[in-house]
Each structure stands twice: as C-alpha cells, then as structure tokens.
Amino acid sequence: MSKKDAAKRIEIVSLRMVKERTSLLYPNRMIRTPEDAANLFRQFIGDCDRESFCILCLNTKNEPTALHQVSTGTLNASLVHPRETYKLAILANSASIIAAHNHPSGEATPSPEDVEITERLRDSGALLGIDFLDHLVIGDNNFVSMKERGLM
Numbered sequence: 001m002s003k004k005d006a007a008k009r010i011e012i013v014s015l016r017m018v019k020e021r022t023s024l025l026y027p028n029r030m031i032r033t034p035e036d037a038a039n040l041f042r043q044f045i046g047d048c049d050r051e052s053f054c055i056l057c058l059n060t061k062n063e064p065t066a067l068h069q070v071s072t073g074t075l076n077a078s079l080v081h082p083r084e085t086y087k088l089a090i091l092a093n094s095a096s097i098i099a100a101h102n103h104p105s106g107e108a109t110p111s112p113e114d115v116e117i118t119e120r121l122r123d124s125g126a127l128l129g130i131d132f133l134d135h136l137v138i139g140d141n142n143f144v145s146m147k148e149r150g151l152m
Contacts, residue, residue, distance in 0.1 A: 017066075017091040024067065031062045031098065034145035038136050040064065041100040045138065051078035053101040055085060057094035058133070066092045075104055080117050082124035089130050096131035100138055108139030110146060118152045 024043055031037050037056060044067050045052045051073035057066040068088040071078050078101055089097045099121060101114075110118075118135040125132035135146040146152045
C-alpha cells in the first residue's frame with residue numbers, strides 16, 4: 001500500500017476558555033456610557049508602556065462578562081486582526097464587544113490606522129452577529145470614543 005493510499009489520521013480536539021485567577025470588581029454591573037467602559041479598561045490596561053489592544057465582552061444586558069488582551073504592540077503600534085479579536089468573544093458567547101487600546105504617548109487622538117481597524121472590526125462583527133459597540137482610544141487623562149466622534 002502506497003503512502004498516497006494510506007488512511008489519514010484526523011486529530012480530535014476540544015477548545016476551552018480558561019478563566020484567569022485574577023478578576024476586576026465592577027460595581028456598576030452595566031456599561032451605560034463610553035466613560036464607564038474607559039474607566040474599566042484603564043483598570044485593566046494600567047500604565048502600559050506599549051500599545052495594548054483589548055476587548056470587553058458584554059451580554060445582552062450590556063453587563064461585562066470578560067476582558068481580554070488581544071494584542072500587545074510597540075510604543076506606537078499594535079497588530080490587530082478580526083480573527084484574534086473575535087475569538088474570545090465567540091467563546092464567551094458575547095452579544096456585543098467594546099474594543100479599546102491605549103496610546104502610551106498620552107494623546108488619545110485616533111490615527112488613520114485606528115479608524116481603519118475600527119471599520120474592519122465593525123464589519124466583521126456584523127458578519128458574526130456580534131455587535132461592535134465602540135472602539136476607545138485611551139490617553140493619560142482622557143479618551144476618545146470612535147462612535148461619539150462618528151468614526152465608525
């Protein structure tokens with residue numbers, strides 16, 4: 001029997017979401033405004049010296065169910081792709097997500113790349129049936145909501 005005619009072995013796999021040992025206490029229970037989300041992301045991202053792109057997963061009542069760091073970048077860039085962004089949202093059975101990333105420079109002005117990835121994530125979420133509610137750019141003492149700015 002030639003190798004070409006031999007049976008192909010197919011691996012059986014399973015996929016699990018692992019909860020980290022740490023958690024954040026969120027007293028408001030529900031995200032009502034972009035400022036609510038920005039405050040929660042600030043606790044999670046902290047004073048990171050590189051760009052950190054994260055998502056907040058929400059249920060149908062806009063209650064946070066999971067926080068996930070999708071990507072850690074460099075001083076002024078972060079590699080973001082819809083595939084990695086929505087992976088945890090799907091595993092967490094999210095109804096919607098809010099994305100955020102910090103600008104280590106402290107300036108919260110969105111870059112053209114920020115606007116581009118926001119559009120890609122919005123469109124990808126629509127295909128998956130997961131609402132992409134907002135993308136926040138977080139600076140030192142301020143933040144920009146792409147939705148409030150009309151950039152999505």
